[in-house]
Amino acid sequence: MEPLIKVENLWHIYPVGNVTALRDVSLNINRGELIGVIGQNGSGKTTLVKHFVGLLKPTRGKVYIDGEDTAPLKVQQLAAKVGYVYQNPNHQLFARTVQAELEFGPTNLGLPEDEVAERVEQAIKFFGLEDLRDLHPYRIGFPLRKLVGMASIYTMKPDIFILDEPTTGQDNITTRKVYHLIEKLRDEGATVLCVAHDMILLAEVVERMLVLRDSELIMDGTPRQVFSNHEVMASTHITPPQITILSLRLRKDQQTLDDVVLSVDEMIELTKQSNTGKK
Amino acid sequence: MSDKKPIIEFKGVTFWYGGANDKPAIKNINLTIHEGEYVALLGLNGAGKTTLQLCINGVIPNSIMGEFEGEVIVYGNDTYDTPVREMAKFVGMVFDNPEFQLSQMSVAEEIALGMESLGFSYDEMTKTITEVLEIVGLRGLEDRSPFGLSGGQQQRLSIASALAMRPKILVMDEPTSNVDPIGKEEIFAVAEQLNREKNMTVIMAEHEVEVMAAYADIVVVMHEGEILLNGTPEEVFSNVDLIHKLGLRMPQVTEYAHRLNQLNLASIKKPYPVTLDSAVERFKDIL
Numbered sequence: 001m002e003p004l005i006k007v008e009n010l011w012h013i014y015p016v017g018n019v020t021a022l023r024d025v026s027l028n029i030n031r032g033e034l035i036g037v038i039g040q041n042g043s044g045k046t047t048l049v050k051h052f053v054g055l056l057k058p059t060r061g062k063v064y065i066d067g068e069d070t071a072p073l074k075v076q077q078l079a080a081k082v083g084y085v086y087q088n089p090n091h092q093l094f095a096r097t098v099q100a101e102l103e104f105g106p107t108n109l110g111l112p113e114d115e116v117a118e119r120v121e122q123a124i125k126f127f128g129l130e131d132l133r134d135l136h137p138y139r140i141g142f143p144l145r146k147l148v149g150m151a152s153i154y155t156m157k158p159d160i161f162i163l164d165e166p167t168t169g170q171d172n173i174t175t176r177k178v179y180h181l182i183e184k185l186r187d188e189g190a191t192v193l194c195v196a197h198d199m200i201l202l203a204e205v206v207e208r209m210l211v212l213r214d215s216e217l218i219m220d221g222t223p224r225q226v227f228s229n230h231e232v233m234a235s236t237h238i239t240p241p242q243i244t245i246l247s248l249r250l251r252k253d254q255q256t257l258d259d260v261v262l263s264v265d266e267m268i269e270l271t272k273q274s275n276t277g278k279k
Numbered sequence: 280m281s282d283k284k285p286i287i288e289f290k291g292v293t294f295w296y297g298g299a300n301d302k303p304a305i306k307n308i309n310l311t312i313h314e315g316e317y318v319a320l321l322g323l324n325g326a327g328k329t330t331l332q333l334c335i336n337g338v339i340p341n342s343i344m345g346e347f348e349g350e351v352i353v354y355g356n357d358t359y360d361t362p363v364r365e366m367a368k369f370v371g372m373v374f375d376n377p378e379f380q381l382s383q384m385s386v387a388e389e390i391a392l393g394m395e396s397l398g399f400s401y402d403e404m405t406k407t408i409t410e411v412l413e414i415v416g417l418r419g420l421e422d423r424s425p426f427g428l429s430g431g432q433q434q435r436l437s438i439a440s441a442l443a444m445r446p447k448i449l450v451m452d453e454p455t456s457n458v459d460p461i462g463k464e465e466i467f468a469v470a471e472q473l474n475r476e477k478n479m480t481v482i483m484a485e486h487e488v489e490v491m492a493a494y495a496d497i498v499v500v501m502h503e504g505e506i507l508l509n510g511t512p513e514e515v516f517s518n519v520d521l522i523h524k525l526g527l528r529m530p531q532v533t534e535y536a537h538r539l540n541q542l543n544l545a546s547i548k549k550p551y552p553v554t555l556d557s558a559v560e561r562f563k564d565i566l
Contacts, residue, residue: 040459040460041429041458041459041462141324141325142324143324168457169375169453169456169457170324171322171324171486172323172486172527172528173323174324197459197460236460237460237464238460241531242530242532242555243531243534243535245555246531246535246555246558246559246562247566249555249559250559250562250565250566251566259566264531264534264535267535268535268539268542268544271539272544274565274566275544
């Protein structure tokens, strides 16, 4: 099967200051994958995903979305396929009501009115925004405003969602809600990329991680592989979830990937297995 | 703790942003904080953490409109009738979004800004700028634009600006929520160093419970404007059921200890371990 996103030897050099932001990155992403993109600010992760939306074009190399070379495509042409949800919803929202905000995308895609209305209803239901539809986006709190940002992309039904720090500034309850929504998006068939520093999101929700450091893709693997790679963790200053580190420290000698736990639930399972083994 | 000097006292403090008919943002707060303590404030968004923090430097009730009841005493000063400018000598504030706090053309000017309003001399200002930049690890960036710094650097600059006023208390409101992992490490390290080496009192609102459990002496849990728990991390995080009920997270190792007990997989006595090192020690034979 043709990958949904195909990146071939991608280089990006920002003309101002001649800064190399991406150096020879190659990767494939298949339909339905749920992926985390991690690395420090300035490592190249935002530069990478901006190529998928058409906001940036390769200096060298190729990016294909659904088999199509993105180089000649405009952002508007990609909007039906790829949606970008900003970290700060204020950079994205501008309409006077939530309802109008949600109508904007599909209307802009040239869809008929009844189709637009149907998609808005679907988005309101999916994100649980029933009580907010007539409010000004700036009148609602930050956590819900972020959901409105996601919903306004959802109405365009893109194949690919790119979520920039979807849980930043959220408390535990809204964070859990966002995790659930990300999984639901994937269950509906979407491909989701989360650019994130939230390690619990990466451990418990995503299935594959792309690690960038100094403009290079230094690792592409499962959360278990990435979190147990000491060299990658240390050189990117990323701290795995506390329970993952606990499992690594308790099983220092006989470490297989199965011993690397990603959640408290998994740690409990591992303890049960170990108890059975002892008896 | 009893030999430590109480420096912040909340006595029956209630504050309404609107009139007294609305729901108060904080309700009947009684809280004593001692000199040199590192206090973590936990709670969901809207629990009242920011409101409580704004009472410490007197911005509430002096600069923010609303209804105020009770008393906040900081180093013997009643915040109700002490000008905020005067309170700045005791309390430095750092907020979650550094961009909101930065306004000047250079790092040095940014720090000078607060000092000018307090009437420091030029020599004192130069000396202080060097000193506080040293503390937060930004020496050499004096002439850079604050807006060209990384998020972690900007936040450390906010801390430096607060330190320039020589406060005894540093109040931080989710200072790491907009920075990357290196930035987080840097900010937590500076706060910890100030607390440990300079005996600065730190009052930090944060969602990073694992970090707070490791650094804080005292954890205060707020919910709907009230303080529900107040104690050492071990005491507070042993109240597992309440913390779950409030929708808050606890350190993952503590959660694990609790589940081991519940499922009869092991008998873990309270207080539960709250830090990684103590958990490694307690669980070393469990797998």
